[in-house]
Amino acid sequence: MYDGLFLPKALEKKRKLKKWKHENGSCDMLDHLLKENNLEPVMEKYGLKPEDDIIFIKEMIAGPLQESKEQEWDFKGRPEEKSFLYEIVSNKRNGVDVDKFDYLARDSLYLGIKNTFDFHRFLQFARVCEVDGRKTICTRDIEEDNMYDLFYIRHRLHKRAYQHRVNKVIEHMIAEAFLKADGHIEIEGSGGRMFTLSTANEDMEAYTKLTDNVFEEILKSSRPELQEAREILQNIVSRKIYKFVGERKPSRIGKARLLAGKKLAQPLPDEEENNLKPEDFEILVINMDYGMKDKNPVEHMHFYSKKEPDVASRIRTEIFSEQLIRVFCKKIDEQSVEAARQQFEQCSKSFTKERKND
Template identity: 55%
Template sequence: MEAQNEARSKVFNDPIHGHVELDPLLIKIIDTPQFQRLRNIKQLGGGYFVYPGASHNRFEHSIGVGYLAGQLVEALQTRQPELNIDERDILCVKIAGLCHDLGHGPFSHLFDQAFIPKARPGVEWKHEMASVHMFDHVVESIDLKLEEYGLVLPGDVTFIKEMISPEYTEPLSKATYVLSSSQGPYKGRSKDKSFLYEIVANKRNGVDVDKFDYFARDCHHLGIQNNFDHRRFLQFVRVCEVDGQKHICTRDKEEDNMYEMFHTRMSLHKSAYQHKVNKIIETMITEAFLKADEHIQIAGSGGKMLTLSTAIDDMEAYTKLTDHVFEQILNSSSPQLDEARQILRKIVTRDLYKFLGEIENPTQVCTCEMIPLWKEELAQELLQSREGLTPEDFEVQKITIDYGKSDRNPVEYIYFYSKYDPTEAFKMKSYQVSEFRRKYFSEQTFRFYCKKTDDNTLKADREHFDQWCRRKGFSKASGNI
């Protein structure tokens, strides 16, 4: 424990959680280049171009998740000593919360959900994977002696990685790991501590401290009301056994609060994450990155040079890849980056692809396979008023917004307990749920944009779009959203 005695904890003044004190080992990780890069990765990707207050980054979010992870596991330790939660468990949970987003690329989810699938089709890659690799890179790059902080290797390291990425399994080699077809069994902790895996990334019902922080933080910076109170959850959280498995539960009277959590998620997606301007800006950034990909050179390990899309294969190169690549392209004078530069200039001058309208798809009869045909038909429709349009001049996006469990009520997946018997867990019955609750929990729309529409032709183009929608029999056609 010599290293822990030499190091000291630090206090951060966080706008969401107040004064946050973190352990010496967490401070050691925070002070690495791999963690500091998160200062330069926007939490909401292109959302900053829509919401002026959305300037917060993955850095402060990660600190918040590390803090809340500690708060939750320490609450369980105090409330239920019989769970045998020890200091190693607590430290591992805190580290997993702190490091869960180390693997995010430029503009957060834009990179792993939009850019990489198009730049490297067929490559199985998620930011959770990269977080595990980046955690290894942190440990190796500073020769971090985890055992000097009381951890037991390799079990505790495996436990941390399993919490960061619930699909993690033991590595086949030093650089890769395979995906498990199930959520367990885990190797880092025994079955009697399986509930610890529900704290940072809860794949069972989505109730975890990652969401607690980004709901509160995103609402704060976006100026959106957050009706979910994670502090109440911490007051009532406890562990119960269900069918031989231990799960995190909350009081039955907290059903309203839990519903508000998922309602907040839906509201954030509708108002911000899936905002029509935000989504088209992220589409334009993705297009620019794809055009710039092979012309951006990043030095990796051993002096090897990698591109935007291949940097994910080398954590030394990936450490250098942040949102700054946007300015790198925008301010470049290289002829090879001219096409990408022109797209980014359109963003900063607000010369965006124009929104024509959207169609509702309540029965989900429309599929992404129809998009190429729709583009061809729209090109022909708009040619009635002007020339030069091709199917490539249209962008069609499929938008799905739900409460976190597709078309199901996510509260159905939560275990509750009553004050009369805090050891017995149960799920809410349908007759116990308020009639004020909504009956549908998912909606799907297709949005249509035109890349060559300007303000002078926008009105006519939207009229032609409406005519096309009516002939197709679509339930909704609106260009005024």
């Protein structure tokens, strides 16, 4: 389903649409499914309370439905002592949630990219601890590397698949075709109301009809008003996609000047004319990170130790190399091993004191 991904910002501004978020669309779709299938009595049959649990489901997907500066706890579906439940589906604190576990495992499998993150281990060590007066999901301190693997594979999938230059340019060409077709395709929604491609997400009955069939409808149409859109989609099918020119890391030059494309269209000093215009260029700004822009998401996680399973703390990794000194005991009888452990603990304490005095 085309959930707004292919509606470019230009279309949002042109139609004065509010910014589309798939989380909000999921909540609207939930309401539609509940109503169309009369699911509230079914929920009550299994001991659920629709008036509370529907709100809870929506909040797990999209966060607080209404944020208030006056209240410290904005959620309505569950009380503050159940705060950790809101970290399961869509974790706003650090991005570690089952939604990410699902799509990273699935996409890695189908794309043939090795996924080194082990969500089974995370679930095995997951524990609820209190942090700043609220309960949060923590994992063992020995799982720090596993959590870095989670965000690393996310970044890797973005770099090799989601943000791949061929994928992005085709995505943009589809958006361009839909922009040209917008207003020429009508989709029937609830009550017989008609919607365009850009407004179908305002009505869930119309939205459910916004499927891959739209692509095929434009491609097979002979209507003159869809000619420009049809030509773009035909070029995609024929692999006549926009050609890659090059890429650079952005400098401090303003994005407005970059996106205008005027400098790109100017001929070189030794040329009189190049027949290029600013509109001949498509400039895409690609952002890739570890899930929290320029921040380290693992720094926003909390870990507990084996010795103190109810005490949560943060691990701030600033050095990406480490040196370990491992001590082994050649005698393997229990008495010798225990004596060796005690001696090692004593030496370690002495070493720590000497370092503090230096």
